[in-house]
Amino acid sequence: MTDTIRLAPLDNAIQHHHHDYHQIVIGLSGYAEFEIAGQSGIVAPLSGCLVPANIEHYYEGIGDNRQLIIDLPDDASALTGMHRRSRSLFDRPGYFSLDESLQHYLQFLIQEMTRANHASGDLLVTTLLSSLHARLGATLCPPTLTKRAGRSLDIPRLEQFVIARLDRRLSVSDLANLACLSEAHFAERFRDQTGITPYQFVMRLRLTRVRELTTSTDMPLADIAERTGFANQSALSHAFRRHYGHSPMQLRRLSR
CATH class of the missing domain: 1.10.10.60 (Homeodomain-like)
Structure with missing residues (x-):
């Protein structure tokens, strides 16, 4: 499997699963709730979460929402070779907010994805992960969690x-x-x-x-x-x- 990057909404019904690849979800519009290995958080616009491989997680989109979703197998170019340090992002679940520089890069990445002859997806993802690692690596241990919204149990x-x-x-x-x-x-x-x-x-x-x-x-x-x-x-x-x-x-x- 090669790394994949896509823009998609999350379903407005609670879903749960696990997969054999790492995943990054970044909010573009609307909101989504996540619970990853018991750690709950909200993915709002310009914030996101890190889902390590083989970790069961629950998620639910809230109303109209749009997310940037990146799937990363262990052998993804963004996690190997000279970029292997970025693997530490997935040592544990994490939630994060994008600083101003990352917000600018996210805008560029989205614009690039909509172009007919856009840059390589691997290159876009590798640059994003390297930037995330440089800015967030020290703050993701332990992750800063946003308390999950208090939807009542039925x-x-x-x-x-x-x-x-x-x-x-x-x-x-x-x-x-x-x-x-x-x-x-x-x-x-x-x-x-x-x-x-x-x-x-x-x-x-x-x-x-x-x-x-x-x-x-x-x-x-x-x-x-x-x-x-x-x-x-x-x-x-x-x-x-x-x-x-x-x-x-x-x-x-x-x-x-």
Whole structure:
């Protein structure tokens, strides 16, 4: 694979993947959100991010947006030979803003790309990377992150997902995948938004269903435990008593 450079918008739906080449994304217009190996940031006009190869990342364009996207395999001319120092840009994920000189070069690069007989893409990319390394190399360790915009989690959707699977073992990873976030980022955002952990959220939904089945049916507790994701009747009773202050059977007697 040779390095590729293109102008493109990012989809307005959350996407995630990883690839075996490095990538640079620079904002030209509009905004995009990224999460790269758990590090979140906003790519605004004249700012960008560095995505190392084989690192899972999530991204989403916000409204109308246009990005400069550069894909760089390990053997790209911009990363080998006399330019191999530029490889250090991809030692870790990073977010950056373009200074005035880089902004001028970006304008030249965009204009050059639109010309019929433009300069070699390899040359354009090599010059950009060398300039980025010269100006940003010292500031990308650790990267300066822009806090990701606080888009709310869809709690009703998460609740429906859990309720439909109460008889199964559910993990934070299952919920994070539904929200297209890393597990750590999802857990942090969930606590910030709801005041409880994802585990507590799932447990409350399980116990709510236990309470409903206990008061509205004569179903044995062992069967209720199986339907609501508890390992056995004892585990159900312990969790129920700790949450409500009394046992399921006490509740059943009081409700009759």
